[in-house]
């Protein structure tokens with residue numbers, strides 16, 4: 001280790017003590033997110049306040065050290081994976097949370113886990129809608145970094161829609177705390193994957209808990225008919241709170257895992273409507289039921305909360321169930337116009353067959369967000385082929401007027417594809433913003449932009 005590096009570590013030690021002195025083995029877990037792995041970071045720092053984040057940024061600036069913000073590391077695009085010589089800023093110790101029931105807001109630090117926000121709001125009859133499937137582990141900082149969505153996003157919107165005010169430390173170590181009224185700088189930070197500033201807090205909007213809910217499961221012979229039914233129901237005015245689909249491979253995998261009597265070999269749609277009036281909630285569900293029946297589905301309505309919960313358990317079991325099919329998977333994340341879904345799903349299935357790889361598809365179908373997962377065994381299926389297929393899947397989305405990422409972000413995984421997704425002038429506009437807010441390139445360098 002060179003003298004300069006020794007000096008940096010010495011300074012980190014002085015500022016943060018044991019919170020910057022993780023052992024090699026402890027640092028190991030900060031190399032990963034849920035999809036990629038990077039080199040051992042130079043150091044991992046666990047700040048406990050915005051002032052400590054400021055001090056760290058100033059130090060990094062003096063020494064030209066790359067800083068990689070990290071929440072729970074549940075990201076699926078490599079955003080929190082360190083590059084060579086990087087310092088990981090792990091926000092898990094900044095986890096203060098305060099609910100203001102009168103203002104219907106919460107002030108939260110970035111290390112607060114997503115689930116905790118709704119749990120803290122519930123005693124006041126309130127909830128926080130953004131609900132990535134990882135909500136028990138993911139943090140607010142990571143959700144803001146990725147502008148995460150979840151099953152509720154079709155009706156309620158994504159993380160950024162709930163931010164009233166944002167606090168962050170910029171690349172010079174200055175703190176900003178701004179609302180969204182002029183220039184909407186918080187909007188620029190949200191979804192910027194730690195490349196424009198380090199978020200240290202947010203004032204979030206909370207909503208009253210809906211009084212009624214209704215759930216159904218519709219069983220289709222194939223995914224195309226399911227997608228058409230969804231388009232029809234939405235065109236007729238349905239705004240379901242949750243609308244999720246599972247393709248037949250997924251259904252089989254979940255059935256093998258849970259053994260709950262799901263119809264093997266069929267595509268499943270799970271839909272939930274919610275609201276203040278029971279009658280209106282049931283009526284809205286009827287729009288979905290009629291559309292599903294018109295497209296050849298068999299429909300089962302949950303008769304009570306217990307039955308509804310059992311159906312949603314099937315959706316939550318997708319990840320562990322797929323883990324039993326192959327040891328590894330690449331979780332793609334694209335969004336396409338809803339009208340293109342049947343064609344897109346078919347093209348992706350055909351691509352999987354052409355590559356000889358198992359591809360399963362599920363997602364938040366209401367807003368055209370698909371998660372084609374490529375499942376593979378690295379002992380007999382070369383990983384390069386998997387990434388080639390992932391690239392082809394991204395191309396399908398772009399050809400159909402969609403986007404590279406519905407909610408998982410660009411990170412490292414899709415950085416290369418950005419040149420295909422954006423016109424050169426669009427990319428240059430991104431680079432101009434990055435240069436203006438981080439001229440030395442210390443904030444999560446080598447992410448997002450090709």
Ligand SMILES: Cc1cc2nc3c(=O)[nH]c(=O)nc-3n(C[C@H](O)[C@H](O)[C@H](O)COP(=O)(O)OP(=O)(O)OC[C@H]3O[C@@H](n4cnc5c(N)ncnc54)[C@H](O)[C@@H]3O)c2cc1C
Nearest residue numbers: 071072073074075079133139141142143145148149194199
């Ligand atoms: C099983 C599973 C299911 C998932 N389901 C969903 C889903 O339904 N919807 C969805 O959107 N995602 C989903 N994800 C992906 C992931 O959970 C989300 O992207 C989540 O928002 C990441 O949160 P995190 O705390 O783990 O962030 P990390 O992975 O640690 O970081 C994510 C990004 O945010 C940046 N970041 C973290 N903290 C800060 C900060 N304080 N300031 C600035 N930047 C910061 C990081 O640098 C990185 O670029 C899922 C992942 C898994 C494993």
